[in-house]
Amino acid sequence: MTRLSKLDRLIAVLALGLMAIVAWPDISQAQQINPTAESVTEDALMEALGGDAQVQGRISIPDELASGLIKPGNSGWADTHGGPVRTANFIAVVGMLAVLVLFYLIRGRIRIDSGPSNQRIQRFGALERFGHWLMAVSFIVLALTGLNLVFGRAVILPLFGEAAFGTLSAWGKLAHNYMSFAFMLGLVMTFSLWVVHNFPDKVDANWLRHGGGLFKKGVHPPAKKFNAGQKGIFWSVTIGGAALSFTGVMLLFPELAGSEANWQLNQIIHGLVAAVLTAVIIAHIYIGSVGMEGAFDAMASGEVDLNWAKEHHSIWVEDVQGKQAQSDDGTAPRPGTQPAE
Ligand code: HEM
Known part of the structure; x- marks a missing residue:
């Protein structure tokens, strides 16, 4: 074995020293942030990344936005947009429930004033x-799973624990994504079937002047198939549902939104419109259901009590009976009606 000369040893020491100097910044960074260390918090990682920087991955789908894995700016966005959306949804749910409890205590259940008929x-x-x-x-599934996104961490997590909240949220996210298509189909169906009955007319002005008879026993302003209140519900559902559908599709397929700013705008609109429609x-x-005697039957069996119909939709009843009388050659005494079973 050849022995190293003094000069060789000096060169080796200098080379090692140089390598140490070149590698020094990396070594120091690794000491500052070790992403796998248990003590590293998400905040420390975010701070180390800083500003607009992000951890970028490689993707093979067209959605460029999906390649951003961790972006510190996003947690700031979550805080900003969470505020108004949370407040609006809280007011929508708790506020509307409070109003309805008050309404029930004052007005009670709205009864059929003339009593149920046998037709x-x-x-x-x-x-x-x-x-x-x-x-x-x-819609109910979408509303509940959406509310879990907004309030689940504050309400479900402390009540039922991490495991239940995790499972609920994972299934909830799937349900929210896929049920949206059923909602859109239902929306298109009801819009096509009912739009013809929902254009405002002068009957509505009179109905509104009398508060729809909602606040006083025995008051029954005339109405067609849908009264002014129901027309309000119809257009809220149509316009709100369309807005939720549009913004929801943007959230599901971010590349359609065009830019991150557009995507974030869609997220805010989605959360705020959801709050308004949930209240309605x-x-x-x-x-x-519980608020008005006889109403639920309309959507259960499709048939309602004749007295209920006369009290709430008198013009519509005359219309239906008139048409049937004509088709029966004007001889049927009570057309459009059948004896109750
Ligand atoms: C358990 C939940 C629900 C019940 C018990 C219920 C009940 C009813 C009833 C009884 C009617 C017919 C009223 C009449 O004969 O004049 C009706 C109509 C209607 N429902 Fe619902 N509904 C429910 C949920 C929903 C939801 C979630 C939406 C929309 C997202 C919706 C949208 C409508 C619309 C647009 C109409 C026609 C306009 C109106 O009558 O207000 N319903 N519903």
């Missing part, structure tokens, strides 16, 4: 009811 009249056909329930069931629908569900 039924067909109000909605099978297709109308199918469209309604498709839209209704999917809570009121609708109340009045269509």
